[in-house]
Amino acid sequence: xxxxxxxxxxxxxxxxxxxxxxxxxxxxxxxxxxxxxxxxxxxxxxxxxxxxxxxxxxxxxxxxxxxxxxxxxxxxxxxxxxxxxxxxxxxxxxxxxxxxxxxxxxxxxxxxxxxxxxxxxxxxxxxxxxxxxxxxxxxxxxxxxxxxxxxxxxxxxxx
Numbered sequence: 001x002x003x004x005x006x007x008x009x010x011x012x013x014x015x016x017x018x019x020x021x022x023x024x025x026x027x028x029x030x031x032x033x034x035x036x037x038x039x040x041x042x043x044x045x046x047x048x049x050x051x052x053x054x055x056x057x058x059x060x061x062x063x064x065x066x067x068x069x070x071x072x073x074x075x076x077x078x079x080x081x082x083x084x085x086x087x088x089x090x091x092x093x094x095x096x097x098x099x100x101x102x103x104x105x106x107x108x109x110x111x112x113x114x115x116x117x118x119x120x121x122x123x124x125x126x127x128x129x130x131x132x133x134x135x136x137x138x139x140x141x142x143x144x145x146x147x148x149x150x151x152x153x154x155x156x157x158x159x
Contacts, residue, residue: 030127030151034158038084038118045116045125045157049090052153057111058089084118095146102139106130109143112150125154 034041046056063085070077091111099106109130117124127150131143 028129028132030129030147030154031124032154032158033122033124035122036158037121038086038116038123041123041125041158042086042116044159045114045154046088048153048157049088049114049150051156052149053094054090054092054112054150054153056088056090058087060087060089061085062087062115080119082117082119083121084123085115087113087115089113092146095142098142099139102142103134103137106134106137106139106143109133112146114150114154123158125158127151127154 049056063082066078066085089111090113096107096110099110112130113128115126117126127147129147131140131147134140134143137143
């Protein structure tokens with residue numbers, strides 16, 4: 001029995017799985033980049049989220065916090081030369097209640113957050129898409145709505 005065709009099939013199938021996994025991972029995080037600094041877009045994105053009824057409850061300045069370790073970490077510090085890393089943690093109480101009614105296990109997404117990363121004068125906004133993680137949850141449709149509204153708010157804030 002020639003095992004070579006079987007090995008080729010297994011290798012091809014493995015490559016397909018890796019490719020699908022990478023595609024799924026890239027879809028799990030919404031990304032939008034603009035040619036502006038974090039300082040130029042932060043307040044507009046904040047207001048846009050709040051206008052969409054996603055109230056910012058915490059604003060960690062991750063870049064500032066990490067900078068305290070620059071000396072300790074030496075060459076390991078900020079190898080990508082990021083000039084800012086800031087986050088907004090936000091929630092909509094009505095949606096949180098709906099999620100708790102549909103699938104309390106999905107309350108791990110309450111609150112939600114976005115991260116703004118600046119490098120070379122450009123800001124990238126990152127948003128972990130909850131509907132991807134909730135693909136088998138009764139709350140999936142609700143998370144699709146939430147995602148859409150958050151992404152619309154991000155786009156509006158970056159105009």
